[in-house]
Amino acid sequence: MTGISVEATTRGSWTVLAVKGPINSYTYNELQEKTMRHAGRVDMAVDLSGVNSMTSAGIGVLLAAVEDAIAAKKRFVIVAPSEVARLAIESTGFADQFPSVPSLKELPA
Amino acid sequence: MKIYAGLRARSTIGVQPGPDAFDVLDGFIRSIAYLSETERLALIVTGNEIMDNLLTHSEIGKAGVTVLVRKRASGLTLAFFVESHVEFADFSSLVDQGEPLRPRFDQKERRWRGLGLTMCRNIATTVRYRPGLVVDRVILTFKTV
Numbered sequence: 001m002t003g004i005s006v007e008a009t010t011r012g013s014w015t016v017l018a019v020k021g022p023i024n025s026y027t028y029n030e031l032q033e034k035t036m037r038h039a040g041r042v043d044m045a046v047d048l049s050g051v052n053s054m055t056s057a058g059i060g061v062l063l064a065a066v067e068d069a070i071a072a073k074k075r076f077v078i079v080a081p082s083e084v085a086r087l088a089i090e091s092t093g094f095a096d097q098f099p100s101v102p103s104l105k106e107l108p109a
Numbered sequence: 110m111k112i113y114a115g116l117r118a119r120s121t122i123g124v125q126p127g128p129d130a131f132d133v134l135d136g137f138i139r140s141i142a143y144l145s146e147t148e149r150l151a152l153i154v155t156g157n158e159i160m161d162n163l164l165t166h167s168e169i170g171k172a173g174v175t176v177l178v179r180k181r182a183s184g185l186t187l188a189f190f191v192e193s194h195v196e197f198a199d200f201s202s203l204v205d206q207g208e209p210l211r212p213r214f215d216q217k218e219r220r221w222r223g224l225g226l227t228m229c230r231n232i233a234t235t236v237r238y239r240p241g242l243v244v245d246r247v248i249l250t251f252k253t254v
Contacts, residue, residue, distance in 0.1 A: 022131050053131060063221065088228065092228055
């Protein structure tokens with residue numbers, strides 16, 4: 001799978017972005033466009049369960065979304081990160097910036 | 110795609126630049142039977158990061174990128190070989206100086222700098238950029254798990 005898909009849905013008060021595929025310098029624009037559309041405007045959850053690889057290009061996008069959320073007093077969570085996504089995030093040293101829940105069912109009300 | 114995996118637990122592949130490079134690299138690493146799941150995960154995350162860095166910031170020659178995985182009792186190695194180019198030498202001198210030590214957001218270019226290198230350094234035991242007259246090398250070593 002060369003490209004990624006980013007599908008936006010609504011779940012309660014949350015806007016959920018479900019990301020599938022590899023996030024890298026060739027594909028992160030799709031993620032950036034979708035996150036910029038929602039970040040800081042709504043409570044946003046990013047489902048990373050379908051991400052099979054993630055480079056710093058993608059993590060930079062997520063960090064920007066977190067900052068936008070904090071500035072606007074909105075919530076931001078990562079949902080069910082794949083093993084690859086989890087290790088990529090942890091390895092940045094910024095894991096504490098990314099609150100996560102194990103599944104969409106665990107999203108706070 | 111040519112994969113050579115023998116008794117010495119050594120595998121190589123040639124990867125051409127372009128969006129498919131990540132799929133090829135992923136398929137290669139996932140196909141190596143002698144890696145544990147922990148090792149495989151470490152190689153996928155760091156390998157994608159190095160590949161992304163090479164494809165984005167380097168001039169890849171016609172030979173593309175050669176990727177080597179080698180496992181011995183003493184440890185695991187992931188290495189990248191590319192045709193020599195000046196950007197690589199410039200970056201390697203920065204790495205050798207220990208900069209950037211911490212990831213920082215470049216307000217001017219609106220992007221993070223040093224994030225990928227930090228990721229690799231936190232996962233691998235060592236990360237070395239070695240420029241050469243003909244071939245440049247990126248060599249990461251890991252503990253076997």
